[in-house]
Amino acid sequence: MEILDNLLLGLSVAVTPINLLFLIVGAFVGMIVGIIPGFGPTAGIAVLLSLTFSMDPITAVIMLAGIYYGSMYGGTITSILINTPGESATVASTFDGFPLAKRGRIGPALVMQAAASFIGGTIGVLLISGFAPAFANFAKSFGPPEFFLIITIGLLALIVVMGDNKVNGAISALLGLAVSLVGVDVITGAQRFTYGHPELINGIYFLPVAIGLFGLGELFYSIYKGTHKEERKQAVSFKDKETFWPNKREWSESKGTFARGSVLGFFVGMLPGAGATVASLLSYSLEKKVSKFSDKFGKGYMPGLVAPESANNAASAGAMIPLLTLGIPGSGATAVLLGAFLMWGLQPGPLMMENEPEFAWGLISSMYLGNVILILVNIFAIPLFIKIMQVPYKLMIPVILILCTIGTYSLHGSIVETWIMLAFGLIGLFMKLYNFSPAALVLALVLGPMAEDTLRQTLITSGGSLGIFVQRPISLILVLVIVFIVVLPAIKFLKDGRKKDSSKDISL
Amino acid sequence: MKKIIFFLLVIGIIATGCSSDETSGETSHASEYPSTENTLDWTIAFGPGGGNDVMAREMIKILEKYDLYEGDIVPENREGGSGAVGWGHVHQNIGDPYQISTTSGSFITTPLQSDPGWDYSDFTHVALMATDDMFFMVSGDSGYETIDEFVDEAKNKTMNIGGIGVANVDRMIVETFGKEAGIDYEYVSFNAEGQLQSALMSGSLDAIVANPSGVIGQIESGEMNALAFSGLEPLADYPDIPTFIEEGYEVNISMPRGVILAGDVDEEVRQWWIDTMKEVAETDEWEEYIQKNYLSENILYGEDFTEYLEETSSTFNNILSDLGVLEE
Numbered sequence: 001m002e003i004l005d006n007l008l009l010g011l012s013v014a015v016t017p018i019n020l021l022f023l024i025v026g027a028f029v030g031m032i033v034g035i036i037p038g039f040g041p042t043a044g045i046a047v048l049l050s051l052t053f054s055m056d057p058i059t060a061v062i063m064l065a066g067i068y069y070g071s072m073y074g075g076t077i078t079s080i081l082i083n084t085p086g087e088s089a090t091v092a093s094t095f096d097g098f099p100l101a102k103r104g105r106i107g108p109a110l111v112m113q114a115a116a117s118f119i120g121g122t123i124g125v126l127l128i129s130g131f132a133p134a135f136a137n138f139a140k141s142f143g144p145p146e147f148f149l150i151i152t153i154g155l156l157a158l159i160v161v162m163g164d165n166k167v168n169g170a171i172s173a174l175l176g177l178a179v180s181l182v183g184v185d186v187i188t189g190a191q192r193f194t195y196g197h198p199e200l201i202n203g204i205y206f207l208p209v210a211i212g213l214f215g216l217g218e219l220f221y222s223i224y225k226g227t228h229k230e231e232r233k234q235a236v237s238f239k240d241k242e243t244f245w246p247n248k249r250e251w252s253e254s255k256g257t258f259a260r261g262s263v264l265g266f267f268v269g270m271l272p273g274a275g276a277t278v279a280s281l282l283s284y285s286l287e288k289k290v291s292k293f294s295d296k297f298g299k300g301y302m303p304g305l306v307a308p309e310s311a312n313n314a315a316s317a318g319a320m321i322p323l324l325t326l327g328i329p330g331s332g333a334t335a336v337l338l339g340a341f342l343m344w345g346l347q348p349g350p351l352m353m354e355n356e357p358e359f360a361w362g363l364i365s366s367m368y369l370g371n372v373i374l375i376l377v378n379i380f381a382i383p384l385f386i387k388i389m390q391v392p393y394k395l396m397i398p399v400i401l402i403l404c405t406i407g408t409y410s411l412h413g414s415i416v417e418t419w420i421m422l423a424f425g426l427i428g429l430f431m432k433l434y435n436f437s438p439a440a441l442v443l444a445l446v447l448g449p450m451a452e453d454t455l456r457q458t459l460i461t462s463g464g465s466l467g468i469f470v471q472r473p474i475s476l477i478l479v480l481v482i483v484f485i486v487v488l489p490a491i492k493f494l495k496d497g498r499k500k501d502s503s504k505d506i507s508l
Numbered sequence: 509m510k511k512i513i514f515f516l517l518v519i520g521i522i523a524t525g526c527s528s529d530e531t532s533g534e535t536s537h538a539s540e541y542p543s544t545e546n547t548l549d550w551t552i553a554f555g556p557g558g559g560n561d562v563m564a565r566e567m568i569k570i571l572e573k574y575d576l577y578e579g580d581i582v583p584e585n586r587e588g589g590s591g592a593v594g595w596g597h598v599h600q601n602i603g604d605p606y607q608i609s610t611t612s613g614s615f616i617t618t619p620l621q622s623d624p625g626w627d628y629s630d631f632t633h634v635a636l637m638a639t640d641d642m643f644f645m646v647s648g649d650s651g652y653e654t655i656d657e658f659v660d661e662a663k664n665k666t667m668n669i670g671g672i673g674v675a676n677v678d679r680m681i682v683e684t685f686g687k688e689a690g691i692d693y694e695y696v697s698f699n700a701e702g703q704l705q706s707a708l709m710s711g712s713l714d715a716i717v718a719n720p721s722g723v724i725g726q727i728e729s730g731e732m733n734a735l736a737f738s739g740l741e742p743l744a745d746y747p748d749i750p751t752f753i754e755e756g757y758e759v760n761i762s763m764p765r766g767v768i769l770a771g772d773v774d775e776e777v778r779q780w781w782i783d784t785m786k787e788v789a790e791t792d793e794w795e796e797y798i799q800k801n802y803l804s805e806n807i808l809y810g811e812d813f814t815e816y817l818e819e820t821s822s823t824f825n826n827i828l829s830d831l832g833v834l835e836e
Contacts, residue, residue, distance in 0.1 A: 046556030143712030144696075147703065184590075186697055189674030189833045191622060198592030198624045272702035322702065326709070327725040329702045336557040342721055342800065343562075349725010412555075412587055453699065460696050461668045461712050472711075 003129055010361030014369060019062050022055075023366055026063035027373050030070020031381075035078055036407050040087040041071040041316075042332040043411075049340055057344035058359055062366040064340060068333055069121065069370045072276075072316050073378055076113045076309060077385060080106070082400055084215030086407075088206055088446045089276035089312040091439055092284045094214060095161060096297065096304030103300045106389050107382060108246035112302055113309045114378035116258060120310035121371040123262035124269070124317025128324075129364055132353065136325035139270050141474050144461065148454035149469065149478035150271060154278040154447050156485055160285035162437045163298060172437040176444030179204050186449075187456045199416040206445045208408045212421035213438040215404045217428020219397055224429065228393040244382075250302040257287050257303040261310030269315025272322050272330040276315040277446055283311030317367065324360055326350055541605055541777050544579040549601075551609040553594025555587045559640065559719075559801070563765055564610045566797045570788050577784065590614045592624035598770050599626040605777040607770040613640075613677040613763035616821050620834055621675045628821055632769040632778050633813040635785040637794075638803040639762035641739035642681055642717045643749065647708050648730045655735040655755045658715065662691035670696045670704050670716040675833045678717045680761045681738050683827055688757040708732065720746075720802035738762065739804045761827075764820060765803065766813055782809045 014023075033044035044067050052060035075086040080097035093113070100109040127135070155173075162169025182193045183203025194200040222228045261283040268279035287307040288297045297304045319330035327348035329335035341348045346356055353360045388396070408421040431438050462468035470476050542548070550568060554560045564583055571577040586594035591614040601607045609631075619627035644655065652658045658667075669686075671678030674697050686693045696713060698704040701722055708716045709731065720743060726732040727746075734749045740760055742751055752759035767785055769778065788794055789807055798805050808816050828834050 043556065046561075049557070140706060140709045143707045143710030144703075145712070146710070184674070186674065186699055189621065194622075196623065198589035198596060198622070201589035201592060201622065272700075272706050322706070326705075326731070327722075328705050329700075335700070335702065338722075339557050339562065345800065347725045347728070349723075349727075350729035350731050351725060413584070414588060414593070457696050457698070457707070458712075460694050463666070463694075 006357065006361045007129055007365060009357060010363075010365030013058055013358045013362035014062060014365045019059050019366070020369070022059050022063040023066045023370055024373055024377075026066025027070040027370055027377060030067035030072075031074035031374070031377065032070075033067065034071035034074025034076075034086055036086065036403070036410075040075065040333070041068050042336055044071055045333055045336045045340075049336065049343075052340070057346065058362045060344065061337070061340065061359070061363050064337060065363060065366055066370050066373075068316065068337070069313075069367065070374060072121075072313050073114065073117050073374050076117070077110070078215075080109050080113065080305075081385060081388060082215060082396075083218040084400075084404065085210055085442075088210065088442070089280050089315070090308070091210060091214075091277070091442055092161065092280040092308035093305060093312075095284065095308075095439065096299070096301050098218075099298070099300030100302070100305060101389065104243070105300065106386055107244040108250060108302070109305060110382045110385060111244070111379060112246050112250065112254065112306055114375050114382075116254075116261070116306040116309035117313040117378075118371050118375040119258045120262040120265055120313035120315075121317055121374075122368070123259075123310075124266045124314040125364060125367045125371070127263075127266050128317060128320060128367075132321055132325050135270060135321045136350070139272070139322045139326060139328070139330075142271050143472075144454045144457035145468050145472055145475045146478060147271065148451060148458055149475060149482065150268070150278065151447050151451045151454060152482060153478070153485070154281055155444070155451060156482070157281050157285035158440050158443055158447075160288050161281065161443070162440050163435070165435050165437075168435055169437045169440050172431065172440040173444040176441035177448040179209065179441075180445045180448035180452075186453050187460070197416075199414060203449070204420060204445070205411070205417060206442055207411055208417040208421040209424045209445060210442045211404050211408050212424030213428035213431065213442060215400060216421065216425025217432055217438060219400055220425060220429035221432045222393060223397070224433070228397060230393070246302065253301075254303045254306040256290075257306045258310050260286060260290075261307045262314040265311030265314030266318040268311070269318025270321045270330065272328055275319060275331045276312040277443070279315035279318075280308035280312040281443060283307040320364075320367075323348065324353060324363075327352065541774075541780055542577060542579055546579060546606045548577065548579055548581045548606050548608060550581055550583045551594045551598050551607070552583055552585045553587065553591040553609060553614070554585070554612070556585055559765075560610055560612045561585065562801070563637075563797075566793070567610070567767070567788060570791050570793050571784070573793070574787070574791065576787055589622075589624065590618045592618055592622065595626060595631075596624055598768070599630055601770050602630075603772045604770050605773045608781075609768055611764055611766045611768055615764065615768075616817065616824050617676050617828070620821070620825055620828055628817045630771045632771055632773050633810065633817060634767040634769060634778060634781045635789075635810070636764055636766040636806060636808040636813045636816055637785065637789060638765045638798055639739070639806045640677075640719065640765055641737060641743075641762050641804050642678065643720050643723060643727075643734040644681075644685070644715060644736040644738070644752075645708065645718050645723055645726075645732050645734055646715045647711070648726075648732055650714070650733070652733065652735060655750075655752070655757070658735055659689045659691055662689070662693065665692075667691060667693040667714040668696055668712070669693050670698055670707055670713040672698055672701065672704060675828050675831075677761055677763050679831070679833075680824065680827045681717050681759060683831055684759045684761060685736075685752060685757055688752075688759060721800075724802070740806075741804065743802055743804075744799070745802070761823070762804070762806075764816065766808075778810065785809070 045064050075090045076093045079085045079090045079093040080101050083094050083098040085091045085094055097109055158173050182200055184191055184201055264283050265279040269275055284307045287303050288294045319334050322328040322330045323334045329338045338348055409418050428438050469479055552561050552564045568581050568583055586597050598607045598609050616628055646652045669682050671682055682695050704716055707713045727734050736752045736755055737749050738759055
């Protein structure tokens with residue numbers, strides 16, 4: 001009952017005409033920010049932060065939360081439309097999202113991504129309102145050993161997303177790890193492969209790489225193959241049930257995925273630093289493992305889009321847990337929000353929910369409202385996005401090229417990163433031609449440095465002993481999960497190995 | 509169809525608008541400085557939302573509110589290479605009186621660590637406005653109430669002490685304290701505040717150094733304890749948390765938060781900015797900014813700021829060379 005009281009208090013604070021107006025503004029701005037490749041929630045919130053200083057803190061945070069949520073919805077749209085993830089959390093959404101669009105199921109794909117985002121976000125907020133303080137203790141028990149193991153599970157999951165050619169997939173992932181070595185070594189401060197260029201001191205950022213590999217790579221590939229000259233599929237409209245709304249089969253296939261993706265995403269999102277990328281990746285590979293039709297994944301199968309989408313939105317809700325209950329920012333975007341709390345004179349920390357219930361619960365209730373507004377905005381905006389797909393691809397090419405270039409340049413105003421994007425565009429073309437996996441490269445680039453830092457932090461604290469991984473309870477559970485993931489297929493392989501020579505299991 | 513392309517272009521324009529790279533026009537004589545025809549190019553050498561960004565934007569807000577600067581001011585985040593990119597940009601525009609920037613610890617440590625083509629002495633020093641000092645934190649259930657208890661326990665075991673970064677202020681505080689106290693410790697470096705704090709709470713670390721504004725909530729709830737403060741004076745809001753020096757450990761390493769111009773600008777321009785920053789320092793807004801962000805007010809103008817930078821740079825150089833984190 002206390003939860004209901006709290007929520008009612010929150011709603012009474014959040015539901016004023018002014019707040020609703022700013023929530024809608026925030027959600028809309030967030031969606032647009034999410035659509036621009038390279039311009040994610042962190043930058044969106046940071047840029048608009050200065051506008052909010054003169055506002056009432058509750059109104060301001062409701063608007064910023066709207067941007068945060070909106071960009072999570074919008075970020076997937078380019079993944080589906082032009083195969084270009086706007087942030088690392090939506091890389092996994094390209095796996096089935098883009099093939100769906102190519103098959104002409106663009107309307108249903110966009111509806112389902114909105115539905116998955118809505119369900120993921122809503123389940124996330126329900127879990128926050130019900131159990132936030134209990135989860136705080138869970139988030140608190142994560143140190144470097146646990147992070148390392150979670151990221152290792154993420155890296156193992158790469159095997160699932162690599163596609164059929166496991167050897168090429170492994171090479172792609174290793175390429176990603178190699179690129180990730182550039183920059184300052186966080187433990188010793190030594191510079192690696194920077195060749196004296198200050199632009200490389202902070203390493204090669206994954207977004208120019210992702211935009212190049214996916215956005216430009218796809219574009220070069222279609223020019224190379226000549227597919228850009230083909231006519232587009234028929235138009236779709238609201239009234240056209242068949243091509244706009246997902247059909248019954250697509251709904252029923254995705255039922256379990258919604259729930260599993262949301263819960264998994266929420267828990268992974270709660271861990272500071274692991275976040276939405278690992279969540280979307282784990283959710284995708286979990287679905288592929290439990291599905292009876294695992295060979296359909298990657299070819300435009302609806303649950304393959306629903307899994308990462310429900311997970312990354314639930315993760316962005318999960319990331320609010322350490323922020324609200326511990327005052328610890330779990331992601332770049334929540335770190336900027338934390339800075340905003342301070343500027344408004346709020347004191348984030350374990351006592352914030354007690355000391356500032358109106359603020360905390362106002363924020364939580366605004367998340368419910370934000371999700372409702374966003375699913376409506378999304379569904380009404382779909383015909384607009386679908387129209388983009390009707391434009392002949394040869395006319396879209398210059399536009400995509402401009403968007404990718406501007407998006408990359410606007411990240412840090414760096415011309416070096418723009419060149420990096422262009423170079424990876426060419427690499428992306430060859431990876432596609434020779435059946436390598438751009439997704440494995442990008443995800444290894446994101447996860448590799450996290451794995452390296454956390455492993456080395458762990459070993460420094462344990463004085464070099466690996467025993468630390470089995471001495472801490474949560475860490476021990478994670479070790480067992482990894483053993484299970486690695487050993488089970490290995491046993492299966494040894495059993496069936498004689499019968500058929502399957503290249504699939506070798507890389508495990 | 510055209511509409512859609514138009515729509516996409518509009519999105520593109522919005523994206524560029526957020527990072528438009530305006531130049532500050534040609535260099536003019538300082539006689540009528542500042543001329544309203546030139547845009548003041550304010551380099552923020554770090555990303556949006558960080559300490560340096562917040563300070564720069566606060567200053568710009570004050571300059572605009574009190575009409576202290578009449579022309580246009582364009583703040584620009586030029587992040588990369590721990591300040592190498594941003595301050596490099598200011599350095600390239602040597603002699604241009606419309607290039608200004610705000611400093612952090614990296615203003616001194618980055619040129620010590622790598623060779624970005626400039627060091628602190630290549631700029632015109634206007635004013636040190638404040639310093640950023642740190643708390644030495646342990647978790648609430650560790651049982652340590654004073655820094656001496658921590659040092660006693662450290663005689664029996666190697667302590668794991670965490671901070672952000674390798675060759676920066678966090679590291680130097682830990683190193684200087686470790687030497688003063690004569691204890692064995694391992695320094696564990698992190699990239700982000702969130703992971704550093706959860707590593708302490710999860711029991712992986714014995715202590716961390718942290719910026720006060722990030723941990724006040726944890727101190728008040730008893731989740732963490734602050735054993736010492738690295739400033740010269742205790743924070744006004746937390747007089748009970750002693751400084752290292754009060755506890756008998758000579759540790760005073762701070763992050764200089766000041767204002768600089770490009771190198772080789774006219775003395776009149778520097779004097780103009782010194783006078784202007786004096787006015788900024790007296791506003792209520794500045795007072796509030798210092799208090800809210802738990803900075804130590806420490807104001808030095810012109811030559812005094814230069815001297816401070818010289819001293820700080822040589823101190824940092826000594827500590828970091830001893831640690832062996834500088835590549836020579």
